[in-house]
Each structure stands twice: as C-alpha cells, then as structure tokens.
Amino acid sequence: MQKHRSSEITASVLRPTTPLDIGARSRRRRIIDAIIDSCAEKTYAATTITDIVGRARISRTTFYKQFDDKRACFDAAIVHCIEQLQEVAAEAHGPEDAPADALRQATTAVIEALAEQPGLAQLLTGDAIAVDPRVIECYRKATIPAIEGLWAGSDGSAAAHSDPRLAFGQAQVLILNQIANGKAHRLPDLLPEIVYLAVNPFGGHEAALRQSQLASESATSGVAPGER
Amino acid sequence: MSDSAEDLRRWRLPRGRHGLPRELVERSQRERLLAAVVKVTASKGYESTTVGDILGEAGVGRESFYELFDDKLACMLAAHKLLVDSLEERVREAYLEEGSWTERMRRALAVTLDWFSADPDTARFTLVELTTVGPAFRPIFQAEFARAVALFEEGMDDDAPKPELAQANSLAVGAILARIYEEVVLDRAAELPRLLSDLTYELLVPFVGEEQARAAADA
Numbered sequence: 001m002q003k004h005r006s007s008e009i010t011a012s013v014l015r016p017t018t019p020l021d022i023g024a025r026s027r028r029r030r031i032i033d034a035i036i037d038s039c040a041e042k043t044y045a046a047t048t049i050t051d052i053v054g055r056a057r058i059s060r061t062t063f064y065k066q067f068d069d070k071r072a073c074f075d076a077a078i079v080h081c082i083e084q085l086q087e088v089a090a091e092a093h094g095p096e097d098a099p100a101d102a103l104r105q106a107t108t109a110v111i112e113a114l115a116e117q118p119g120l121a122q123l124l125t126g127d128a129i130a131v132d133p134r135v136i137e138c139y140r141k142a143t144i145p146a147i148e149g150l151w152a153g154s155d156g157s158a159a160a161h162s163d164p165r166l167a168f169g170q171a172q173v174l175i176l177n178q179i180a181n182g183k184a185h186r187l188p189d190l191l192p193e194i195v196y197l198a199v200n201p202f203g204g205h206e207a208a209l210r211q212s213q214l215a216s217e218s219a220t221s222g223v224a225p226g227e228r
Numbered sequence: 229m230s231d232s233a234e235d236l237r238r239w240r241l242p243r244g245r246h247g248l249p250r251e252l253v254e255r256s257q258r259e260r261l262l263a264a265v266v267k268v269t270a271s272k273g274y275e276s277t278t279v280g281d282i283l284g285e286a287g288v289g290r291e292s293f294y295e296l297f298d299d300k301l302a303c304m305l306a307a308h309k310l311l312v313d314s315l316e317e318r319v320r321e322a323y324l325e326e327g328s329w330t331e332r333m334r335r336a337l338a339v340t341l342d343w344f345s346a347d348p349d350t351a352r353f354t355l356v357e358l359t360t361v362g363p364a365f366r367p368i369f370q371a372e373f374a375r376a377v378a379l380f381e382e383g384m385d386d387d388a389p390k391p392e393l394a395q396a397n398s399l400a401v402g403a404i405l406a407r408i409y410e411e412v413v414l415d416r417a418a419e420l421p422r423l424l425s426d427l428t429y430e431l432l433v434p435f436v437g438e439e440q441a442r443a444a445a446d447a
Binding site: 173 | 275356359360361362363365366367369370373392393394395398399401402403405406407409410413426429430433434437438
C-alpha cells in the first residue's frame with residue numbers, strides 16, 4: 001500500500017506509520033491542503049474545523065475519521081510540508097557534489113519551493129511556533145543531522161564552526177519576517193543569507209560566504225535589474 | 229522582573245474614597261490591567277485567558293476595562309508595546325553610548341539578555357504569547373523586527389566592520405531573537421546572561437570572521 005513515497009531518499013523521523021487506503025489518503029490530503037490554505041489566509045488561531053471541512057469539501061464526520069481534532073490535523077500538515085521539502089532538497093543535488101555546493105543547491109531549491117507555495121512557508125515559520133514551539137524541534141531533527149552528514153568524517157560526526165541550531169532559528173526568523181512583510185513570493189531575495197546560514201555551521205564562514213556569493217549571482221541573473 | 233512590569237505591579241491605589249482626580253485613577257487602572265494581562269497570559273496562555281481573569285488579577289471592574297480597551301487583544305497589545313518600548317530604551321542607551329562598535333554591541337546584547345532573564349513571565353509574554361494572537365501577530369512582528377534592525381544600523385559607525393553579506397544586520401537581529409526565543413520556550417530565561425559570550429561570537433562571525441569573533445567573544 002504505502003509505496004512510491006520516495007521514502008528511501010528522505011529522513012524518516014516524522015513519517016506516519018499508519019497505512020491508509022487510497023480513498024482515505026486522498027481525503028486526508030485534501031484536508032491537509034485545506035488547513036494549509038486556511039492557516040495561510042487567517043493563521044491557525046483563527047482557523048476552525050468548519051473552515052477546513054468547507055475548503056476540503058468533506059463532511060465533519062469524514063474529518064473526524066481522519067483526525068482527532070484541529071491540532072492533530074495541523075501536526076499532519078507540518079509532517080506533510082517537511083516531507084515535501086525534504087524531497088525537494090534531496091532532488092536538488094547529486095552524490096558527486098561537494099558538501100557546500102550540495103547544500104547551496106538544496107537550500108535554493110527549498111526556498112524556491114516555499115516561494116511558490118507560500119502556504120507552506122507560513123505554516124512552518126509562523127503558525128508552527130504559535131501552535132507549539134516544540135514543533136521547531138521536529139524540523140531541526142529532520143534537517144540538522146542530514147546537513148551534518150554531508151561533512152561527516154568516518155566517525156559520522158562533523159566539527160561545528162558555529163551553532164547549527166541557532167542558524168536554523170535565524171533562517172526561520174528571516175523567512176517569517178519576509179512573509180509578515182507580505183513578500184512570500186520574494187523569498188529568494190533572502191537566498192544569500194539563508195545559504196550562508198546553511199553552510200556556516202559545518203562549512204565555516206569563508207565557505208559560507210563563497211556559497212552565499214554564488215547563490216546571489218544565480219538569484220540576480222533570474223531577476224530584472226532594479227527588481228532587487 | 230523587568231522594572232517597568234515591577235513598577236506597574238506596585239502601582240495600587242488605596243481602597244475606598246481617595247479623592248484622586250479621575251485621570252489619575254484611570255491611569256492607575258490601565259497600568260494595573262497591563263500588569264495583569266502579562267501575568268495571566270504568561271501562566272494561562274493567551275487563548276485561555278479571559279477578560280474576567282485579567283479583571284480579577286488587576287482588581288478592576290469590567291466597565292472600567294471596556295472604557296480603556298476594546299477587547300482582550302487590545303489590552304494585550306498595549307502591554308506588549310509598553311514592554312518592547314522599555315526594552316528598546318535600555319538597549320538604545322547601552323548601544324549608542326561611547327566605545328568601539330564591538331564593545332557597544334556586546335553591552336547592548338548583555339542588556340537584552342538581562343532584560344529577558346529578569347522575569348520569566350515578562351519574557352514569555354513578550355516573545356511567545358504574541359505569536360498566538362492570530363492575524364495581528366504578522367504586522368507587529370514585522371514592525372518590531374524592522375525597528376530592531378534599524379536600531380542595530382543606527383549604531384554602526386565608521387568603527388564598525390563592513391560585512392560582505394548585504395543583510396548581515398538582519399542576520400544579527402535574527403540570531404538574538406532566535407536564541408532568546410528558544411531559551412524562553414524551554415523555560416531557561418533565567419540563564420540567558422550566561423550565553424553572552426557564545427552569542428557574541430555567533431553574532432560577530434558574519435561581520436568579522438571566526439578568528440576575530442572568537443577573540444571578541446572571549447574578551
């Protein structure tokens with residue numbers, strides 16, 4: 001049943017284990033899309049079950065067959081967003097790329113995906129902390145070991161130049177600020193800084209600056225002069 | 229406990245007929261309500277807090293509350309603004325006085341960490357509870373972030389390093405915010421001042437590189 005989810009390439013920390021039939025899965029997916037859209041429009045706090053079932057075009061009974069409550073639905077949406085971004089990141093680079101290059105490419109792909117789906121960005125940076133700040137720990141678990149792994153020596157660990165947890169929080173603050181500014185579609189403007197934050201913890205300041213420079217060159221080339 | 233919240237809490241009028249001018253009574257009621265909303269929200273969470281809870285804590289009547297505030301949210305945001313203003317005043321004082329940029333930056337950071345460590349309720353209210361108020365959160369966050377970045381820039385004189393990253397200032401403010409937020413969420417606000425050296429390092433790296441940042445952090 002639970003096949004073709006490209007689970008081999010992504011970390012599995014947050015993967016749900018309950019198998020679902022196809023119909024239930026698509027209903028579940030519609031509900032998840034609905035809560036993401038509703039949170040993007042009016043935040044989690046203002047979203048009601050009525051909003052969710054209305055957008056998903058399902059009954060309350062169907063909702064409650066899938067989820068115990070709004071919070072459970074929200075948690076599933078977070079897991080869904082993280083999985084989607086992990087796939088984007090994994091597909092963005094190849095095994096032959098050097099760690100810093102791989103990380104720049106993965107970061108760029110993730111930020112571009114977030115710009116195309118601002119609802120995900122809103123959910124992960126804005127609503128998640130409002131609902132339960134501990135959720136941030138989930139992303140860190142899904143992200144930092146994977147990043148560290150790129151640089152890891154034979155013992156599986158890498159020396160840190162600066163604190164990866166802090167870098168993660170900084171990236172989150174910058175993204176949240178961009179969204180609060182109503183500029184979710186311009187998230188790629190932040191690429192030089194986010195790439196720097198991604199590379200700096202294990203790659204060090206100099207490598208992070210180089211990658212930041214590369215990211216800003218590729219970002220500027222896609223934008224008309226004066227736009228940035 | 230931050231001084232401003234402490235001052236608010238001490239401000240109690242004598243009971244009964246005190247013959248104070250109406251304006252002064254209202255001012256006292258307003259400040260008691262602001263102190264109460266901080267305390268109640270920090271312990272119960274914004275969503276579960278009712279106007280009744282705030283009234284009970286403040287010892288103020290419902291009618292007086294609605295003369296001063298439209299609703300719970302307005303009361304909360306007024307308290308939030310008061311606290312952020314008081315924090316900014318302190319940081320500004322420490323950051324814009326004499327000294328090299330690195331010294332001033334470190335002092336401003338120390339003042340910020342002290343402010344948040346002084347009272348866990350105030351810290352949680354200011355940083356964590358604000359995120360839960362719904363759509364009003366976004367414009368407030370954005371405005372306060374911009375304000376912090378502007379202050380940071382204001383103190384960058386000729387002596388300050390010229391970072392290669394265009395938005396290094398946002399990165400610095402983001403570092404402070406992210407680290408304090410995390411410690412407050414984990415109920416470790418009281419220990420924030422211990423992070424001064426580590427946070428100085430993290431904040432300086434994008435500006436001056438690892439070696440110089442380490443030297444400044446250990447100074």
